[in-house]
Amino acid sequence: MAISRRTFFQAAGLGATAVTMSACATGGFGSAPTTTSSAPTTTTRPPAVPADWNKLRGQLAGKLVLPSDAGYDTAKLAYNPLFDSRKPAAVATVANAADVQRCVELAYASRIPIAARSGGHSYVGYSTPDSGLIVDLGGMASVDVKDGMATIGAGARLMDVYAGLANAGRCLPAGSCPTVGIGGLTLGGGVGVLTTKYGLTCDKLVSAQIVTGDGKLRTVSASQDPDLFWALRGGGGGNFGIVTSFTFQTEEAPQLAVFQLQFPDGSMADVLGGWQQFIGTAPDELWTTMGVSGGNPPTCRINGCFVGSTSDLNPLLDKLVAATGVQPTDRYALSKSYLDAMKYFGGCATYSTAQCAPSWNGNGVLKRESFTATSRVLAKPLSDTGKFAELMTGRGGMDVLLDSIGGAAARVGVTDTAFPHRGSLATAQIYQGSTAESARAAVNEVRDSLGSLIGDGAYVNYIDAGIKDWGTAYYGPNLPRLRKVAQQYDPDGVMSFAQSVAKA
Template sequence: MGISRRTLLWAVGVGTAAAACSKPTLQQQPSSAPPSTRPAAVPLDWEGLRVRVAALSQPGSSDFDVARRSYNTLFDRGNPAAVATVQTPEQVQACLEVARNSSLPIAARSGGHSYAGYSVPDTGLVVDLRGMNKVELQGNTATIGAGARLFDVYPALAKSGRCIPAGSCPSVGIGGLTLGGGVGVLSRKYGLTCDKLISAQVVTADGVLRTVSAEVDPDLFWALRGGGGGNFGIVTSFTFATDPAPDLVVFQLTFPAGSAPAVIGAWQGWVAQAPADLWSNCVISAGAPPGVRVGGSFAGSQSALSPLLDALVKAAGTKPTNRFASRRGYLDAMRYFGGCMNRSCAPDAQPREAFVASSRILRRPLSDPGKLADLLVGRVDMDILLDSLGAAVAAVKPADTAFPHRDALATVQVFQKATADGHDSAARAIAEVRDGISALGARGGYVNYIEAAMPDWGVMYYDTNLSRLHDIARRYDPDRIFTFAQSIHRA
């Protein structure tokens, strides 16, 4: 039986044949805002595109229902005009040429984990990057295809004793994760995923394949580190600095019913003072009363972790009903957090599910944590997950990358299991809890948990970096090729 994302979060405490075509045009100098050069729309030439990409699936094709799927089954009703499987930057350019010339919506997909389903646009062209999943390590530098998913990346790097800080779900794409920032179990030790980015190859709206870095097209490079997926072009590969892959002590503490207010309060102060080697989250689960669990990882010895956990228990004033800690090698630890210790971690083997979610940013401890737990009283199949930030994340200034929440204590994810028939009621429940969290003083939002109904979403996701992101989007995409409901162009 597959393990649902909600069950996984509760259990472990963790909180998308090539034909020849022209070579890509390379531009290595920063460009100023060009005038519009978009031609008048021309009729779609699907057959012409078909011979320029690895595969093209359309409605009526035997493989279309599978080709259009994303991770969230709620979006299975999505109806793109076509799904193009690509394996080279030239094939990405071919897709963009068709979309640009025909005024066709276009979106790239790697893991397909967009919380709002934006990687499968209705009547648009999906550029499926998953064939571009090669991972190459040269020295301590890794070049990773934009279609790679986390369990393409982790084993490939771990065999050389290296890693990048990233997420936990095996089928999450490295592309969307990096472009939104990239929070994970090593964030406090090594930073966000985007903090390790050295350069990226990206096809921009004009069809040019650019290699961007801090030296070349630096504004675009800045925007790709936290500015959100789908906003500035289609990235075809990322080059990262890697870090030594540490052994980790994974841990989880389950606390008794009724203790959520005390545990949340204790956790906030505890994690704020924790060493950078410790990452943790606090999961509050719907119930009467709500349940609470603390989990995480420690890049050190089990004997060094034990007094840290003792301090949390003392601050909470209640003993856990279950306390577990186990030292594991890096890759085994990532299997643990991915919920695949006893099954395949292969990205395509992961179960899909239906859910609705939102987020807030906890910048400082809540003065009345009991009110956070109260938001889940009487609800069903809903969790609130507090994922710790700080340490290495806070060592980078908010304006140094597009990810603005550098001084925050934690991200807050609200996660509701849903069904196709119950989508609207689940969305209403999520909005109620999200707004309840706002009333407690937590604002902002994490763009990788993007919610279609998020109020004032541009400011919530990008804060003071929004104006600069607007300028960059206008410069590199004056014709608004990369536009969707919550694109930078519409913020």
């Protein structure tokens, strides 16, 4: 059996690596690729000059596509057709870090918007800026594994990552949507199907190579530019530079079991009450997500992943069912290899790994999706689950997906990385499969009402242009430190956008 991608849709925030620029440092622009760990030097920024696209085209090992070029309409596409009307000035499909440096140089000099794109899943289209430069990292998608460490190009999509790791007998905790980019996912934190056992994606990050706004390629880690390294682990895309590659500590790929429990109509409040109590004491090996579908009445199911065998999983499912007090109408548990489990959660169980790739800018069969979405964070158990059931009554076509973030992820301190939602029960993704104005209004209404029930936190990888006090919602107590890092590496606000850290 397989589950729909919509049910397990976990898109990364900016679908891209973070992009910002600082003031020009001596020797940065126009130089060959260099690696340094020194802090940027602030200088007076010169007046803007027109973007010289012909010069940039000649400098790139990759490809530059302008609106007048064949292929532009395809090159600019993001995952969500909602942003098809955007008209970027150019799309640079970069081949290496030097290409990224040249793009940053142009953006700094011309003061045009710039955004990196890894998967293109941004919920508000920041990775497809009007009149700006898209730095498409899709050509930098290598996955190299050695001695338990994986160095992954920032343009790799999750299915590329999973396949590369599985071939080496390794795994990495990450999301479920196969076309999401590793860049945006990691930079926003990275909630996924192995979170409770192994932590967030960003918790496995050992180092990253990043082009900062002075055009230099820096390697950052706990010992090199530690503040910037801290910010890259949950600080969100669009703030600190263009990451060109990530190095992760991986785990041995385990045997997994996947499962689904479908519950009868009208039982959502009881199931939610039992689920939220159960996950607080569940073993790390068991990750669960509860999906609530709006309707008359709302319906619900619990899906998940277990590190181990089905024989060890089933007694835990018995306890979960007992906690809800409701017998499921359908129940199954299946043993899977690591790669097969990731394909299952991505809706690719019947496809080859090669097919489990985009059809719009690749050779796969997966399609784009039109949707409107936002998020909240379940900071603590709901005291009255019936109010949540009332909120979802009559809302056909809307899903709220509650992805647990306890276990190993909760044992990292709130301020140890930029991701602030340690100790919360779950993220809540509010998803409507439409881009109509009525869908936006409905999603906003549920977001605001749910906030009054579970708290005003939000997950930056489900970025939302309309959320109130978004800086605090995304980053909590980590916001002041993130502002300082952004000021250090982008003192001129070169890559400022509506919800960049510097504007929070």
